Amino acid sequence: MPEIYDWPGRLRQLAEFVGLDQSELDLIKSTSFAVLKNADDMTAAVYDNFLRFPETRRFFLEADGEIDEDRLTRRKHSLARWLRGSIDFKIDADYPVRVLATGIVHSHPPSHRAHLGSIPSRFMVASMSFIQTALADVLWAELDDPDLAMRASIAWNKVLMLQLDILLAGYVSETPTEPVSQQNPEDPAGPDARTDVTRLEEGGDD
Numbered sequence: 001m002p003e004i005y006d007w008p009g010r011l012r013q014l015a016e017f018v019g020l021d022q023s024e025l026d027l028i029k030s031t032s033f034a035v036l037k038n039a040d041d042m043t044a045a046v047y048d049n050f051l052r053f054p055e056t057r058r059f060f061l062e063a064d065g066e067i068d069e070d071r072l073t074r075r076k077h078s079l080a081r082w083l084r085g086s087i088d089f090k091i092d093a094d095y096p097v098r099v100l101a102t103g104i105v106h107s108h109p110p111s112h113r114a115h116l117g118s119i120p121s122r123f124m125v126a127s128m129s130f131i132q133t134a135l136a137d138v139l140w141a142e143l144d145d146p147d148l149a150m151r152a153s154i155a156w157n158k159v160l161m162l163q164l165d166i167l168l169a170g171y172v173s174e175t176p177t178e179p180v181s182q183q184n185p186e187d188p189a190g191p192d193a194r195t196d197v198t199r200l201e202e203g204g205d206d
């Protein structure tokens, strides 16, 4: 029986690895007024940056090449909702599954934008870096205590990296399971079954 992949276990393991503890999650909450005050500006900045580069801009264009303002506004709201939600980040069973679903939306384009393909994973990484920088700037500017700003920024960095790990896991094409060691005896294709492609690569059947 294959093992279902343990996303909460993975999150707990990495939280321990980076040393993310409850006091840091509390710090994110207690300084959240600074982030909430600037959440819309931060998400606007992320999207302005997307529009600067053709490879990210193309996800927000209409067929005639003009910016699809409605879509852009909806996407800004999604990102702002995600950012506000991250203030309540929890190392629990639900959080990683929700992040995984968000990752899959980016890696597996739905039919209405299938022609655009996946959002390249490098832009997921780069966006996270952009957001980390924006958060650090906001915390530095809004909090009177620079030590507090630095510690809050460190806590955010950990939370965002743990989310990035799972967002990128949405880019693998299969959920890892234990290796299957035995051929299904009821499978008509035996262990030597080869695809047409394999046969063609070997020179065809004749």
Ligand code: HEM
Binding pocket: 050, 055, 056, 057, 059, 075, 078, 079, 082, 101, 102, 105, 106, 110, 113, 119, 123, 124, 127, 128, 131
């Ligand atoms: C830190 C990285 C990112 C985060 C946290 C993020 C977050 C989100 C969230 C929460 C949604 C809504 C998902 C849903 O409806 O279930 C979304 C949708 C979307 N995002 Fe992102 N996003 C990120 C990076 C990007 C990048 C780099 C692009 C492209 C340049 C992008 C383009 C989109 C698009 C096109 C959708 C709509 C998906 C659809 O067709 O339903 N996102 N994003």
